[in-house]
Amino acid sequence: MKTKLSLLAICVAGFNSHYAFAAPDPVKLQQAIAKQELELKQLKKDLAELAAQQNVQREEQKKQAKVIEVAKQEATESKFSKFSFKSYGSVNYTSDEYYQNVQDTTPERRGRFDLERIVTEFGYQFNDEWDMEVEIEYEHGGTGAALEYDGFDEFGEFESEIEAGGEVMIEKAQLRYRPSDAFGVKFGNIHLPIGLSSILHKPDQYLTVLRHRSEAAVLPAVWNETGVGVFGEVANFHYQAQVVSGLNSEYFRTYDWVASGHQKRFEHVNADDLAYAVRLDYGSFKEGSAIGVAYYYGNTSGNRHKSNKVSGDGTVSILALSGAYVQGPWILRGQYLNGTLSDSDAITQANKTTPGLKPGNFAQLGSKSEAFFVEAGFDLTDFTSIPLTVFANIDYSNPLAEVETGTATKRYENTWTSVGVNYFPIPEIVIKAEAGRQQVAVAAIPDTNFFALGVGYQFSL
Numbered sequence: 001m002k003t004k005l006s007l008l009a010i011c012v013a014g015f016n017s018h019y020a021f022a023a024p025d026p027v028k029l030q031q032a033i034a035k036q037e038l039e040l041k042q043l044k045k046d047l048a049e050l051a052a053q054q055n056v057q058r059e060e061q062k063k064q065a066k067v068i069e070v071a072k073q074e075a076t077e078s079k080f081s082k083f084s085f086k087s088y089g090s091v092n093y094t095s096d097e098y099y100q101n102v103q104d105t106t107p108e109r110r111g112r113f114d115l116e117r118i119v120t121e122f123g124y125q126f127n128d129e130w131d132m133e134v135e136i137e138y139e140h141g142g143t144g145a146a147l148e149y150d151g152f153d154e155f156g157e158f159e160s161e162i163e164a165g166g167e168v169m170i171e172k173a174q175l176r177y178r179p180s181d182a183f184g185v186k187f188g189n190i191h192l193p194i195g196l197s198s199i200l201h202k203p204d205q206y207l208t209v210l211r212h213r214s215e216a217a218v219l220p221a222v223w224n225e226t227g228v229g230v231f232g233e234v235a236n237f238h239y240q241a242q243v244v245s246g247l248n249s250e251y252f253r254t255y256d257w258v259a260s261g262h263q264k265r266f267e268h269v270n271a272d273d274l275a276y277a278v279r280l281d282y283g284s285f286k287e288g289s290a291i292g293v294a295y296y297y298g299n300t301s302g303n304r305h306k307s308n309k310v311s312g313d314g315t316v317s318i319l320a321l322s323g324a325y326v327q328g329p330w331i332l333r334g335q336y337l338n339g340t341l342s343d344s345d346a347i348t349q350a351n352k353t354t355p356g357l358k359p360g361n362f363a364q365l366g367s368k369s370e371a372f373f374v375e376a377g378f379d380l381t382d383f384t385s386i387p388l389t390v391f392a393n394i395d396y397s398n399p400l401a402e403v404e405t406g407t408a409t410k411r412y413e414n415t416w417t418s419v420g421v422n423y424f425p426i427p428e429i430v431i432k433a434e435a436g437r438q439q440v441a442v443a444a445i446p447d448t449n450f451f452a453l454g455v456g457y458q459f460s461l
């Protein structure tokens with residue numbers, strides 16, 4: 001029994017002891033709870049920060065996605081922005097009095113419509129320094145004509161291939177490298193800076209209906225050749241210097257001096273004789289007032305298909321002086337051309353005796369030629385709401401100013417005087433009218449009158 005009581009006491013004591021060990025300590029419990037609350041608070045804070053970071057990441061991802069989308073769109077748009085397209089053209093009606101031949105002194109009036117030209121210009125900007133431009137001209141409604149020299153047929157024969165009455169030609173195809181405004185280089189088929197028609201050839205850039213007759217009587221219209229040139233602008237001075245393919249004297253003619261020697265009529269451009277052209281302008285003819293001087297020099301005999309027909313070089317030199325004053329309503333432009341041709345008699349004789357070259361109208365070639373024009377216009381928009389410009393013009397040309405031997409005929413010395421208007425219904429379109437008189441420096445040939453209407457356009461995308 002005593003033993004049982006002892007065991008019971010031990011059990012009770014053990015129970016009490018166990019109970020005493022498991023009972024929570026209020027202080028520690030509060031500390032534990034406080035600690036857990038702090039941990040819980042920290043956890044909530046961490047979760048909140050994590051959520052905020054995730055929101056920031058999502059916003060950043062959205063921004064990046066938008067930036068990428070914009071970049072893709074800009075990249076797509078920039079490809080098209082590198083392209084450029086321009087076009088200009090003109091359609092004319094003329095009523096002129098013509099002479100059938102050089103002996104005729106009784107003029108005949110003829111009226112004519114002419115889809116003079118439609119020009120398309122395509123450009124692409126590779127980067128800030130490199131670009132290209134191709135200009136295709138459709139003259140007189142389209143064409144297909146070429147002149148080929150066959151040296152194995154009948155001891156050498158010229159053969160013409162004519163498919164239509166007009167002409168389609170690449171008037172410009174150039175690559176340009178321009179690292180700065182002061183210096184640039186261009187290659188390919190480029191415009192020569194000789195003659196203002198090569199600079200101001202869009203319908204709204206000259207006042208007459210047709211481009212100036214004086215220049216067309218001695219030079220290729222909108223003269224272009226294949227070669228290389230440098231150009232640039234320094235302190236409002238604009239310069240150009242070029243080395244290009246030369247002229248071919250086989251087609252020099254009395255009435256337009258060396259203009260027909262432009263090798264565009266041949267399938268291949270002979271390049272045994274090169275030519276050199278330089279120009280210096282102060283100001284810009286395209287933008288307004290300017291003065292300028294240009295010079296062309298080149299031999300031509302080496303470019304003949306039958307080069308043994310002429311022993312001399314047939315050197316062509318042309319000096320061009322030009323000026324423009326465009327201020328307020330006033331427009332004043334002018335140009336003087338003076339050209340010389342060496343061996344002009346030898347070229348005349350060679351062309352007369354070359355099989356396949358019809359003698360036609362090159363009985364004489366001028367050893368010296370002259371031409372000039374002055375056009376003056378006044379913009380009436382300050383006085384009327386109708387956008388009209390009235391003008392007066394004088395053209396003079398003499399491709400036979402001097403000859404090597406004999407006496408130069410005055411039959412091709414012409415003066416054209418005219419007055420007219422330019423009407424701009426919108427800035428991109430011009431409608432022109434011109435009436436005038438042509439005088440030939442031969443007393444027996446009466447003066448003739450002419451009238452012309454034209455409409456031209458130009459735009460760029």
